[in-house]
Amino acid sequence: MVLFFSMNEFKLIENFQEILYEKSPKNNEKKVVGIGDDCALVDLSKKTVVTVDSMVEDVHFKRWYDPKDIGFKLTSMNASDIASCGGVPKYGVLSIEFPKDLDKDWMLRCYKGIKKGCKKYGFSIVGGNTSSSNKISLNLTLFGETKKFLSRSGAKKGDLLFLSGETGLSKRGLEILLEDLPMNKKLVKTHLNPIARTDLGKFLAKYGTSGIDISDGLLQDLGHICEKSKKSFQIFSNKIPINRQLKKSLGCKKKALDYTLNGGEDYQILCTIPPKHKVKAKKLGLIEIGYTQIGSGIFLDENKVNDSGFKHF
Amino acid sequence: MVLFFSMNEFKLIENFQEILYEKSPKNNEKKVVGIGDDCALVDLSKKTVVTVDSMVEDVHFKRWYDPKDIGFKLTSMNASDIASCGGVPKYGVLSIEFPKDLDKDWMLRCYKGIKKGCKKYGFSIVGGNTSSSNKISLNLTLFGETKKFLSRSGAKKGDLLFLSGETGLSKRGLEILLEDLPMNKKLVKTHLNPIARTDLGKFLAKYGTSGIDISDGLLQDLGHICEKSKKSFQIFSNKIPINRQLKKSLGCKKKALDYTLNGGEDYQILCTIPPKHKVKAKKLGLIEIGYTQIGSGIFLDENKVNDSGFKHF
Helix, strand or coil: CCCCCCCCCCCHHHHHHHHHHCCCCCHHHCCCECCCCCCEEECCCCCEEEEEEEEEECCCECCCCCHHHHHHHHHHHHHHHHHHCCEEEEEEEEEEEECCCCCHHHHHHHHHHHHHHHHHHCCEEEEEEEEECCCCEEEEEEEEEECCCCCCCCCCCCCEEEECCCCCHHHHHHHHHHHCCCCCHHHHHHHHCCCCCHHHHHHHHHHCCEEEECCCCHHHHHHHHHHHHCCEEEECCCCCCCCHHHHHHHCCHHHHHHHHHHCCCCCCEEEEECHHHHHHHHHCCCEEEEEEECCCEEEECCEECCCCCCCCC | CCCCCCCCCCCHHHHHHHHHHCCCCCHHHCCCECCCCCCEEECCCCCEEEEEEEEEECCCECCCCCHHHHHHHHHHHHHHHHHHCCEEEEEEEEEEEECCCCCHHHHHHHHHHHHHHHHHHCCEEEEEEEEECCCCEEEEEEEEEECCCCCCCCCCCCCEEEECCCCCHHHHHHHHHHHCCCCCHHHHHHHHCCCCCHHHHHHHHHHCCEEEECCCCHHHHHHHHHHHHCCEEEECCCCCCCCHHHHHHHCCHHHHHHHHHHCCCCCCEEEEECHHHHHHHHHCCCEEEEEEECCCEEEECCEECCCCCCCCC
């Protein structure tokens, strides 16, 4: 772990430490030591969940995006993975690559976005590494704690399938952003600033049987539960929430359903819960969209969804 | 965590999983679950040490290097951080970026190098992420366990300063490699294939008072202990081991001392140990090169080393 990279002309690492470390919410607990050492020492429970995600320039973002959004989204992507496994985020380790001539304010604002995520999701950055590169790349390894690990493989026959919120917005938001379509703030904001459902982590650990976050698209991610749990799913198009502004932006309900079923990066959670906990799930705002049955594959109303997903276009 | 990136034409992720996961030494212990899930579940102790390091194309390596060396070196860099804090490597999380047109065999061979590191240092890869990018970038977050965390700040007055082996070889090896100088296999190998001193982790946790691995150079890294421990160090040039082949390649003893004091990336360990444990340290092959005293700064023989390090050229 290199905390002081030799870039004298560019004191980003000091800022990195200053902005991300010292004011992180949990460092006061004295459970983390070793900032400035080769490693950080962290106090973890026996049930630790760990994930890693990256944001790469020109793959996940353009440099003209607000860097604060980029930093925050990185934390959301990771926190979402932790939540979907029934965990609560605790510590993060950051690895950053950037061009030597990068505007200093760009990076500082990106750090602010990461810090916003630390606060929002309640974790601390405990270590990091920086390197030069010709493009910006941000890697966050996040670990959290769970009382019960929620896998993709735990769905049982009869379990109800719940969705934590509307999907498809992010996909359309990205199109608006890159193709210069008529502006819709809600959709663009969902793409740039998705919120991870860490509010659901503990509930899922307690009552869920399987879970996944929707990063690739509702059907595709449900397909992962299908495959890993060796079950079939029946879902209903009239139960799947379609965002009004998404419909308006696309100008057609059918198209909006496509986006809802196949759009990625909304970071809502898809989970299975036994019927006896249905009321509790609904109280939390979870939306029942179908159920688990024996067999394989996904049935949308009467139609089996093919392997390549549900595609109209 | 994305284990199946949508690159159908390029099944690197499947290989990633196949090569790195299933045969990892510790997965059989059933302590790791969740491969293919959003997170991995790991069983960690209360005293977990964590570090992250990266290898970026054209910054840390050239694409024409043997990819197996690159993968292995990534594990050495990280394992070295863990060892220098008195830890033993346990789990790793890998984040990889690569161009879509990268030769498949390149990446497979790189995975083999990483796997070689897993075996050598006794840890398992438990999760990962891949993304496309225009250059290759490898990020490894490694966590280990320790009985006592060895910081840079623990050196006490009277402690002896030990070095785990010869340094400066890697710097010269890099020059030979890039400047087409007369070949010296030992020096080039030290640069491409450094071995982390994980054999010392437990000993350091038991008897050490401070530790650091030499990634930036002996004097520079000793400077970190100086600063953090708020102590001064007396070191002796005639006690510092100078590699014979380094001297031969440089053609001059004085120059060889410079390389030994200032060359980075050898991944030897520098540590302080109370005099009463001197015999045990020497039995392990540690080389006594000086001692800790009150005050500040480093004294090489009679000369105070200035802030910018010891430089003849």
